[in-house]
Amino acid sequence: MRERGAARRRTMQVVVGAFVGTWSLLPIYWAVVVAVSQPSDLTIRPVSLVPRSFSLENFATLLLSSNPTGAVYLRGVTNSVIQAAGTTVVTLLIALPASYAFARVRFRGSTVVLAIITATIAIPVYLVLIPLFQLGAATGQLNTHQGVILVLVSASLPLAVWILRSHIATLPQDIESAARLDGASTFVMIRSIIGPLIAPGLVAAAVIVFLAAWGAFLIPLVYAGTGGTQPLTVVIPTFATQFVSNYGLQAAAGLLAVVPPLALVLVLRRHLLAGLTAGAVK
Amino acid sequence: MNSLSAVSAKAKTVTTRGPGPGKRGRGWRTDRLGWLLVTPAAVIIGALVLYPSATSLIGSLRRYSLMNPERPFVGLGNYLRVLADPTFRRSMVTTGVYFVVISVGVLILGIGFALWLQTLRGRARALALGAVIIPWAVPGTVSGLLWSFIFTPTGAGLLNSALSSLHLIDASHVWLNTPGLGLVLIALTVVWSGTPLGVMIFLAALEGIPRDLYEQSRIDGAGPVRQFWSVSLPLLRPAIAIVLLNGATLAIGLFDQVYVLVGIDPSKITIAGSMYLYAFRDFDFGLGFAAAVIAAVITTLIAVVYLKAVYREVEY
Numbered sequence: 001m002r003e004r005g006a007a008r009r010r011t012m013q014v015v016v017g018a019f020v021g022t023w024s025l026l027p028i029y030w031a032v033v034v035a036v037s038q039p040s041d042l043t044i045r046p047v048s049l050v051p052r053s054f055s056l057e058n059f060a061t062l063l064l065s066s067n068p069t070g071a072v073y074l075r076g077v078t079n080s081v082i083q084a085a086g087t088t089v090v091t092l093l094i095a096l097p098a099s100y101a102f103a104r105v106r107f108r109g110s111t112v113v114l115a116i117i118t119a120t121i122a123i124p125v126y127l128v129l130i131p132l133f134q135l136g137a138a139t140g141q142l143n144t145h146q147g148v149i150l151v152l153v154s155a156s157l158p159l160a161v162w163i164l165r166s167h168i169a170t171l172p173q174d175i176e177s178a179a180r181l182d183g184a185s186t187f188v189m190i191r192s193i194i195g196p197l198i199a200p201g202l203v204a205a206a207v208i209v210f211l212a213a214w215g216a217f218l219i220p221l222v223y224a225g226t227g228g229t230q231p232l233t234v235v236i237p238t239f240a241t242q243f244v245s246n247y248g249l250q251a252a253a254g255l256l257a258v259v260p261p262l263a264l265v266l267v268l269r270r271h272l273l274a275g276l277t278a279g280a281v282k
Numbered sequence: 283m284n285s286l287s288a289v290s291a292k293a294k295t296v297t298t299r300g301p302g303p304g305k306r307g308r309g310w311r312t313d314r315l316g317w318l319l320v321t322p323a324a325v326i327i328g329a330l331v332l333y334p335s336a337t338s339l340i341g342s343l344r345r346y347s348l349m350n351p352e353r354p355f356v357g358l359g360n361y362l363r364v365l366a367d368p369t370f371r372r373s374m375v376t377t378g379v380y381f382v383v384i385s386v387g388v389l390i391l392g393i394g395f396a397l398w399l400q401t402l403r404g405r406a407r408a409l410a411l412g413a414v415i416i417p418w419a420v421p422g423t424v425s426g427l428l429w430s431f432i433f434t435p436t437g438a439g440l441l442n443s444a445l446s447s448l449h450l451i452d453a454s455h456v457w458l459n460t461p462g463l464g465l466v467l468i469a470l471t472v473v474w475s476g477t478p479l480g481v482m483i484f485l486a487a488l489e490g491i492p493r494d495l496y497e498q499s500r501i502d503g504a505g506p507v508r509q510f511w512s513v514s515l516p517l518l519r520p521a522i523a524i525v526l527l528n529g530a531t532l533a534i535g536l537f538d539q540v541y542v543l544v545g546i547d548p549s550k551i552t553i554a555g556s557m558y559l560y561a562f563r564d565f566d567f568g569l570g571f572a573a574a575v576i577a578a579v580i581t582t583l584i585a586v587v588y589l590k591a592v593y594r595e596v597e598y
Contacts, residue, residue: 009401013398013401013402016394016398017398017410020395020398020410020413020414021413023391023474024413024414024416024417024474025413025416026432026440027425027428027429027431027432027474028416028420028428030428030431030432030440031427031428031431034431034438039437039438040437042437042438042443043437043443045443045446045447046443046447046448047440047443047444047447094322094323094326095323097319097320097322098319098320098322098323098324100319101315101316101319101320102320105312105315105316105319106312106316107312107313107314107315107316107317107320108309108313108316109313109316109317110316110320113320113324116327116332117323117324117327120327120331120332122581122582122585123331123335123578124531124534124535124554124574124577124578124581125535126535126537126554126557126558126574126577126578127334127335127338127574127575127577127578128330128331128334128335128338129557129558129561129574130334130337130338130341130557130561130567130570130571130574131333131334131335131337131338131341132330132334133561133562134337134567135330135334150326150330151330153326153330154326154327154329154330154331155331157323157326157327158327158331161323186315186319211418211419214421215420215421215422215423215424215538216421217421217422217423217537217538217541218537218538218558222562232421233421233422233423233424233538236423236424236427236542237423237427237541237542240427240430240542245436247431247434247436247438250427251427251428251431253427254424254427254428257421257424258419258420258421258424261419261420261421262416262419262420264419265415265416265418265419266412266416266419269408269411269412269415270408272415273411273482273485273486276482276486
């Protein structure tokens, strides 16, 4: 009887596994099929999940700056990299010292300020979008990288502070006492002792901020909707209307935009889970 | 053990750092250090989150017009106009449909996938976790694009071609324009994007449940199904509350997937989408502010309900 239970359990595992795999991967896999196939092959019935033809032409079109489409796409890639990487670096540089102060320095007002900053996690983008647009227009920050980055930083900071603070709070106090006896300044200590000790938390926060910045759409649509600072998330929907029947090109454009965040998540997934759970539990 | 060390660390902080009597100089230096470290973050959040939120609240009470640079105070006028607008009302109903499908979907798939991952070990689990979290890396606009290749009525559309290959349909359907079903399908693409975070939250919560609780209930004669309902589920309440809250936020703020799948179609947009229309198509910021505030208030009310009714601190 125990054996039958084990067999049933195994079957369930496989059945659920097949569903999970199909659900998670099929939309991406089908886009690959669309991107590499000749359009006419996609209309043949019965439909085939294995591409009937194979060509990387669509990817080449996007990655060669010698043609106008490729030039637009590659500029989107550059802009996405600048804005997502810039947002990640600036967010962590600002969040780390603040998180240390909230976790360790018992200054007057810390509870209130921390409560306010944490509460702003709940403020949705659409509530602040119009004023930020007005602010950007008034200060000439629309269609600039630093304008987009600053707004994305403000959106990511609360969560980053919350994650890093909970990691720092779990460190034993003795470490800093020892460093203080050695005469290390607070900034040196944060950089050379606290930083490395909460590496999993830093990695988790960095990935979360990067993913949010890379995937951001409404903010850049309003803040960098025209001109040369459009990131991929803004460029790709324009491709969908401009090349309305060229599904292969659209699919290739979407797939290439997924490569950097996907690589990051897959390489760092173990740290990500560890970093997230430590932050969530304590 | 971890929680113990956290408690002792907290106790130590209190004894060594409390601004005790007679240490006024040190207290002032602590204050200065603390504020020095916190100021950049506080300034950015103050200027780019709190100030704009206040501006939205106040702006929702004024009339904006391109013709008239003065912005007269109109009280709740914008709210009344928005609530009387059929397009806005429709977006509220649409948001409700998205809300139900996304909440149920993220909850069921989140718990289901997490339970499944828990039965796996070693390499299989690492691989499975990788597959589960992949959609998380896909930007909302791109996930809309990927799903458009499944739903499109043209040759590239997988759903139509699969169903017609199986002779279940004769002609291609425009799935996203089918009343009712179209909204459900759009919501499913958001479930796809939101499930990974739900799985991670549930997986962390499940791992935190002590093994001996399961041992004990097994001795009492409970099978796996019974164990799930009487042991796991009650202890997952905080995780359920957080995942449901995330689902509500996704639904009410939904914009990216809709924008790519069907464009800014008034019959498919959320409240956040109608904010975009008012502000950036009609350039009526007053109505945009009112729509944004309504969406934010609804989200807050839902959050309060979830935290009161579902969230319970659990003691093991």
